[in-house]
Amino acid sequence: MVAMLAAAPAHACPACFSASGPGVLATYVLTAGLMTLLPLGIVAVFAVWLRGRARASPRSPEPHSSQA
Amino acid sequence: MARPQELVESGVLAMAVFLATEAMLFAGLISAFLVLRATAPVWPPPGQPRLPVGVTGANTAVLLLSAYTMHRAGAATRGEARTTMLRWLVATAALGAAFLLVQGTEWIALVAHGLRASSGPYGATFYALVGSHGLHVAAAVVTLLALLPRAWRAPSAGQCRRRVEVCRLYWFFVVAVWPVLYVLVYLS
Numbered sequence: 001m002v003a004m005l006a007a008a009p010a011h012a013c014p015a016c017f018s019a020s021g022p023g024v025l026a027t028y029v030l031t032a033g034l035m036t037l038l039p040l041g042i043v044a045v046f047a048v049w050l051r052g053r054a055r056a057s058p059r060s061p062e063p064h065s066s067q068a
Numbered sequence: 069m070a071r072p073q074e075l076v077e078s079g080v081l082a083m084a085v086f087l088a089t090e091a092m093l094f095a096g097l098i099s100a101f102l103v104l105r106a107t108a109p110v111w112p113p114p115g116q117p118r119l120p121v122g123v124t125g126a127n128t129a130v131l132l133l134s135a136y137t138m139h140r141a142g143a144a145t146r147g148e149a150r151t152t153m154l155r156w157l158v159a160t161a162a163l164g165a166a167f168l169l170v171q172g173t174e175w176i177a178l179v180a181h182g183l184r185a186s187s188g189p190y191g192a193t194f195y196a197l198v199g200s201h202g203l204h205v206a207a208a209v210v211t212l213l214a215l216l217p218r219a220w221r222a223p224s225a226g227q228c229r230r231r232v233e234v235c236r237l238y239w240f241f242v243v244a245v246w247p248v249l250y251v252l253v254y255l256s
Contacts, residue, residue, distance in 0.1 A: 023106055024103075024106045024107055026106075027102050027103055027105075027106035028103065030102065031098075031099035031102055031103055034095055034098070034099060035092075035095055035096065035099055038091060038092065038095050039088075039092065042088045042091060046084065046088070049084075050075065050076065053075050053076060054075055057075060
């Protein structure tokens, strides 16, 4: 994301190169950000959800220790 | 040897992974819509019919109401009577079908007024976005209708809890996506 925002404009990308104005370029950045951050957001939400489930679930009993 | 307790039921986990892929599908479609819209000199293009904002707004309320009925159906699997759960499931399916009926009627009118998928980026993105969502609602309604006979035969509402939970997740996703599409396509 930092590299994407630092490059002004990213001439390697034909879509950004052909951007006809600041509005179009902003849309490219917005959509690239959306497609980049959404999977990370999904993974983060999933991790938080799993953590919540793990905390809410009753703990399984400790395994019996071997007695001498 | 005792089986370890599941942190997440396998059906729920599978649906969560599936919904993650669905979220990426809609993110891609929305991105394409935004780019095409930004690159168009005028949006909506002149000569294209205007979208029915009011009727679709009312239809949005119908879909949001279906999320409530689905929530009640899910809650009914935790101790309430089977008939209560069935009532909420039938209400949810009916609201989903009503949403599709109104959408279908709208599309027929729009096609009659010249808005087709082949009539340019405006029509193509409209039918790609709204059509994809419509297909998802149709799949949700069909899944719910397939669940109803099982729920009818089940001895108690609790027996259907897992299946209803999976359906509920999918339904909530379909409902949550629609307001975003409505604002983007119809209002902005």
